[in-house]
Amino acid sequence: MKKIFFVLLCVFVAITSSFLSACGKNKEELIFYNWQDYIDPDVVDMFTEETGISVIIEPFDTNESMYIKVKNTGGYDVILPSDYMVQRMVNDGLLEKLDMSKIPNYSHIDDNFKNLYFDPANEYFVPYMWGTVGILYDSTRVYEPIDSWEALWDERYEGEIFMYNSVRDAMTAPLKMLGYSVNTLDAGELDEAAALLIEQKPLVKAYLGEPVKDKMIGGEGIMAVMYSGDAQFCQFENENLVYTIPKEGSNIFVDGLVIPKTAPNKENAMKFIDFLCRPEIAALNSEYLGYSTANRSALELIDPELMENPIFWATDEEIARCEFFEDLGDFRDDFDRVWSEVLIGN
Amino acid sequence: MRNKWISGxxxxxxxxxxxxxxxxxxxxxFTDTDGAFTMAGFSRAFEPMYLSVLLNSIRIAAISTAICLLLGYPVAYILSRPEFAGKSTLFFLFAVPMWMNYLLRTYSWMSILETNGILNSLLAFLRLPKIDILYTDSAVILGMVYNFLPFMILPIHTALAKIDYSLVESAQDLGANPVTVFKRVVLPLSVPGVVSGITMVFMPAVTTFIIPSLLGGGQYMLIGNLIENQFLTAYDWNFGAALSLILMAVIILSMMIVLRVDKDNEGGTLI
Structure with missing residues (x-):
């Protein structure tokens, strides 16, 4: 019975997608499923000029929504997920093993980002950028410099706080404040964290994703939970903004390039990944985005002033108090459930 | 019979x-992730938490529909008066915003309503107090009214324009004052337009998820957002589908109520 429905679904999808893909055949192309604004457009143009392969970028806004798209529809050649989501995709058998002989520039990748827990043999994942999650705040409007997640629960900032609207990032603040791991598998700890978020709700101006950058640049709020690279980008535009990795600890992440099993243009995908690993390209990208590159050789090419900026390059001490996300397995549903409760509660 | 293939x-x-x-x-x-029959999605939808989302969505959509009706009816009435000269200009002004993508228009409201947005800059310039309504109920309702108002005006206008003006004239000849003419002749004859106006506004208002997510800032979820979440982030298509069916039932039910009211007024016979 279930099969029939899947056949129907496939027919439906096939017919709708054939309408879309009828145009633009016979041309070398590559479909890159990337976060919004997460690559320097000049870099893409350079790749197309050099190889004749045109790159179509499709944006996603959370790892979770990306996963569902990839699992249910194919067609992407290169994807840029974060660590814990790579773990889930590998476990679900969605990813193609990379042919490292076609990615010689992989040698430039920093050893710190090789052999990570989700890809111990470096078979699936080519690191791209890394960063942390912290608080970006307007230094002209806070009562004292902020160094703790507790600032997000400070009633003096009522209506001036932006939270990040994706489940793992939102749960990081309360879990760390309570001294728990961001990868907790304990229902009691999770409920405590969710209760804190519900308590915080009257103080929150909005739960946003990507648009929070514009809001902070425009002075629409005093503080926001943000990724370090985005914080760097905001600081380029508004120098009153300061980024901090709270003392209770936080999340460190590394995003990287993977190729799904369903990719139609695998050869082009390898070429693209190799291109992005060239030190000069990685440096360009990193300077444009404000994210720290995972490419060791690129560091020498980056503007030294930027390298000294604490947002751009977190200290060892800061990194030491951060932990990677790990895939939660079935406990994911519990995270989703409490997160819905937070958003729905009045 | 011969022309049946046209509908092919x-x-x-x-x-x-x-x-x-x-x-x-x-x-x-009606299934779970393994494809087995279950009603779990439906019973979950009626847990207090999710029920409150549904009720809140109906409330917000009903308020927006009521405001659209209050604003839209007079406009439609003026537009349908034969002596009104600015008709084509007014129609044009209604149509122009609809040539633009509604997502874009909703985005613009965001920049208008922001704390340091266009509206507040204007108020500050006039030395008036600021208003901060972005990311509240009011902003969501404003967005709905703004986007769906034409769907209220057009059907009411069509119904009013169809009224045989000699009926109004006879009422006047028989001594009815303008208020009575409106109450006894025009209003009852326009009910079909009002009914389709309400339908066409309530339906998109109760299902929309873009307006609350842009103007409500994810602060509170409406049923549309809840469904979107089940499909896009929580990956619970079974629950999402159950919610969608419930929403469809709500719409059908509310349409039946509206049509029933319509019949009682005997307006329906005019369609």
């Missing part, structure tokens, strides 16, 4: 894009 393309279209998707929704709604 539409039947194919309907099968592909209405019947099959509806079947799939039904299938997911």
């Amino acid at each position: 393309p539409y039947l194919v279209w309907m099968a592909l894009f209405i019947i099959i998707p509806l079947f799939l929704t039904g299938y997911y709604a």
Whole structure:
């Protein structure tokens, strides 16, 4: 019975997608499923000029929504997920093993980002950028410099706080404040964290994703939970903004390039990944985005002033108090459930 | 009989894009992740937490529909008066914003309503107090009224324009004052337009998820957002499909109530 429905679904999808893909055949192309604004457009143009392969970028806004798209529809050649989501995709058998002989520039990748827990043999994942999650705040409007997640629960900032609207990032603040791991598998700890978020709700101006950058640049709020690279980008535009990795600890992440099993243009995908690993390209990208590159050789090419900026390059001490996300397995549903409760509660 | 094949393309279209998707929704709604029959999605939807989302969505949509009716009826009435000269200009002004994508228009409201946005800059310039309504109920309702108002005006206008003006004249000849003419002749004859106006505003208002997510800032979820979440982030298509079916039932039910009221007024006979 279930099969029939899947056949129907496939027919439906096939017919709708054939309408879309009828145009633009016979041309070398590559479909890159990337976060919004997460690559320097000049870099893409350079790749197309050099190889004749045109790159179509499709944006996603959370790892979770990306996963569902990839699992249910194919067609992407290169994807840029974060660590814990790579773990889930590998476990679900969605990813193609990379042919490292076609990615010689992989040698430039920093050893710190090789052999990570989700890809111990470096078979699936080519690191791209890394960063942390912290608080970006307007230094002209806070009562004292902020160094703790507790600032997000400070009633003096009522209506001036932006939270990040994706489940793992939102749960990081309360879990760390309570001294728990961001990868907790304990229902009691999770409920405590969710209760804190519900308590915080009257103080929150909005739960946003990507648009929070514009809001902070425009002075629409005093503080926001943000990724370090985005914080760097905001600081380029508004120098009153300061980024901090709270003392209770936080999340460190590394995003990287993977190729799904369903990719139609695998050869082009390898070429693209190799291109992005060239030190000069990685440096360009990193300077444009404000994210720290995972490419060791690129560091020498980056503007030294930027390298000294604490947002751009977190200290060892800061990194030491951060932990990677790990895939939660079935406990994911519990995270989703409490997160819905937070958003729905009045 | 001979011309039956003309409807062929539409039947194919309907099968592909209405019947099959509806079947799939039904299938997911009544199964769990392993494909076994279950009603779990429905019982979960009636837990207090999710029920409050549904009720809140109906409340917000009903308020927006009521405001659209209050604003839209007089405009439609003026537009339908034969002596009104600025008709084509006014119609043009209604149509122009609709040439633009509604997502874009909703985005613009965001920059208008922001704390340091266009509206507040203007108020500050005039030395008036600021208003901060972005990310509240009011902003969501404003967005809905703004986007859906034309769907209220046009059907009411059509109904009013169809009224035989000699009926109004006879009422006047028989000594009815303007208020009575409106109450006893114009209003009852325009009920079909009002009914389709309410339908056409309430339906998109109760299902929208873009307006609350842009103007409500994710602060509170409406049913549309809840469904979107189940499909896009929580990956619980079964629950999402169950919610969608419930929403469809709510819409059908509310339409039945509205049509019932319509019949009682005997306006329906004019359609």
